Amino acid sequence: MSKRKPYVRELPIDWWLKNAFYTKYMIREGSSLFITLYSLILAWGVFRLSQGEAAFNAWMAALHHPFSIILHLIALALALYHTVTWFSLAPKAIALWIKGKRLPDKFIIAGHYGAFVVVSIFCLIIITL
Amino acid sequence: MSNTTEKTYTRSHEPIFWGLFGAGGMLTAFLTPVMILITGILIPLGLIDSKHLSYEKVHLFATSWYGAAIVLVLVALPLWHTLHRIYHALHDLGIKRGRDLQQVFCYGFAFAVSIFVFTLLLQMF
Amino acid sequence: MNASTITIDILRYRPEMDEKPFTQSYEVPYSADLSVLESLQYIKDHLDSTVSFRWSCRMAICGSCGMMVNGVPKLGCKVFLRDYYPKKVTLAPLANFPIERDLVVVMDDFIDKLESVKPYLIPEKEKDLATGPHQQTPLQMEKFKQFSMCINCGLCYAACPQYALDKKFTGPAALALLARYNRDSRDNGEAERMKIVNQEEGVWGCTFVGYCSVVCPKDVDPAAAIQLLKVDSSKDYLIGMFKPD
Ligand code: SF4
Numbered sequence: 001m002s003k004r005k006p007y008v009r010e011l012p013i014d015w016w017l018k019n020a021f022y023t024k025y026m027i028r029e030g031s032s033l034f035i036t037l038y039s040l041i042l043a044w045g046v047f048r049l050s051q052g053e054a055a056f057n058a059w060m061a062a063l064h065h066p067f068s069i070i071l072h073l074i075a076l077a078l079a080l081y082h083t084v085t086w087f088s089l090a091p092k093a094i095a096l097w098i099k100g101k102r103l104p105d106k107f108i109i110a111g112h113y114g115a116f117v118v119v120s121i122f123c124l125i126i127i128t129l
Numbered sequence: 130m131s132n133t134t135e136k137t138y139t140r141s142h143e144p145i146f147w148g149l150f151g152a153g154g155m156l157t158a159f160l161t162p163v164m165i166l167i168t169g170i171l172i173p174l175g176l177i178d179s180k181h182l183s184y185e186k187v188h189l190f191a192t193s194w195y196g197a198a199i200v201l202v203l204v205a206l207p208l209w210h211t212l213h214r215i216y217h218a219l220h221d222l223g224i225k226r227g228r229d230l231q232q233v234f235c236y237g238f239a240f241a242v243s244i245f246v247f248t249l250l251l252q253m254f
Numbered sequence: 255m256n257a258s259t260i261t262i263d264i265l266r267y268r269p270e271m272d273e274k275p276f277t278q279s280y281e282v283p284y285s286a287d288l289s290v291l292e293s294l295q296y297i298k299d300h301l302d303s304t305v306s307f308r309w310s311c312r313m314a315i316c317g318s319c320g321m322m323v324n325g326v327p328k329l330g331c332k333v334f335l336r337d338y339y340p341k342k343v344t345l346a347p348l349a350n351f352p353i354e355r356d357l358v359v360v361m362d363d364f365i366d367k368l369e370s371v372k373p374y375l376i377p378e379k380e381k382d383l384a385t386g387p388h389q390q391t392p393l394q395m396e397k398f399k400q401f402s403m404c405i406n407c408g409l410c411y412a413a414c415p416q417y418a419l420d421k422k423f424t425g426p427a428a429l430a431l432l433a434r435y436n437r438d439s440r441d442n443g444e445a446e447r448m449k450i451v452n453q454e455e456g457v458w459g460c461t462f463v464g465y466c467s468v469v470c471p472k473d474v475d476p477a478a479a480i481q482l483l484k485v486d487s488s489k490d491y492l493i494g495m496f497k498p499d
Pocket residue numbers: 403404405406407408409410411426427430466469470471472473474475476
């Protein structure tokens with residue numbers, strides 16, 4: 001008779017807290033909660049805009065609340081985390097072959113960061129025009 | 130146990146959502162930080178004068194056809210990214226019940242907000 | 255004190271007598287050039303002959319000695335006690351696989367997954383021997399070589415939470431193997447294999463955690479293979495919309 005009795009380990013529900021790599025993955029996925037919130041704030045802004053000047057100004061005033069500023073600071077930190085992780089993974093979906101060699105990841109990543117800086121500065125300038 | 134008969138394979142519709150997820154993720158990676166910085170931090174702190182985001186200016190922009198398109202994309206597209214992630218994160222957290230419902234709710238939410246913003250912009254035109 | 259020692263904790267499981275696994279500690283003489291696998295062999299030879307584990311090549315090529323070392327999937331022959339000393343080393347069987355005995359796991363599902371992706375050349379038409387071998391340029395080989403370096407150690411499956419959550423997921427190594435054949439210039443089986451890729455349990459079970467590529471001892475980068483296959487699958491989806499088969 002076989003003595004085999006394979007033991008199956010259950011995956012703990014908090015598996016993503018048991019390993020720093022998984023925790024970072026979950027923070028990456030969790031960043032989407034705050035980015036969702038930010039999109040909703042903007043959507044609300046569009047709604048208030050459609051209601052006229054007084055409504056829009058009230059929306060703007062609400063953004064001045066310290067609570068709002070703290071919320072946006074957290075959202076900014078997580079959005080930047082998304083950016084960093086996104087850029088580090090982006091080259092994986094790109095297989096660019098130049099003269100028989102695959103373009104090294106670090107060039108693609110550097111290109112993304114370069115564009116990021118340019119786009120950000122461009123936005124800051126255009127808004128103050 | 131060699132199976133000589135060909136298995137049946139079911140194609141997933143994930144490519145549609147993955148495409149939107151990717152586009153939204155790209156947009157979010159490049160633009161969301163600076164957008165948050167401007168609307169949520171620099172203007173409220175007075176480091177950028179709020180006249181740059183005054184009602185007239187924003188209204189003028191949002192009622193031009195290209196401005197409306199930009200606003201729609203900036204507000205709605207990130208949601209297709211984030212709700213996709215949230216849908217999959219629910220699975221990661223071990224919430225196995227009602228995956229279909231979760232899917233309808235997540236993507237439905239992104240869809241609803243997109244339509245909401247789209248309608249508002251159309252109305253203002 | 256000339257001979258220092260290091261503590262090695264092993265998660266043990268003996269199916270004929272244990273209800274569930276338990277930890278047993280061993281003291282092993284420390285030396286900087288001892289691999290974890292060699293320390294296990296020391297335990298088996300000198301301390302406790304009942305400890306079971308798998309190994310063969312001792313040089314990171316056979317893929318037998320995968321195990322969790324302090325919670326991280328590693329090849330026992332490719333990690334050294336010096337990487338942990340003076341802290342203790344905790345060994346457990348590869349995560350996400352059923353435990354057969356001690357550090358030995360049941361890999362049947364992993365092997366099935368590898369077999370399921372049609373990992374063989376499917377040429378356009380059979381060539382007879384007289385016409386000579388299939389020719390391939392170095393450049394054509396370069397396109398898939400990385401994905402062909404897999405030693406079937408299973409570390410990537412132990413690293414993959416999506417496989418842990420859903421055993422139906424085809425998983426990193428098998429999908430990298432699939433990509434390896436799809437990218438081979440001598441192969442013409444892409445259309446058949448895309449059916450496997452396009453499924454929920456194909457590439458779409460992956461959320462790009464990316465840990466598989468970190469733990470892979472051969473730099474196969476299965477996460478990249480899956481990512482490229484997602485792009486392929488999306489193209490296939492678009493084509494399928496206009497040209498349903
Ligand atoms: S892809 Fe790497 S980690 Fe996975 S089985 Fe192959 S060699 Fe091991």
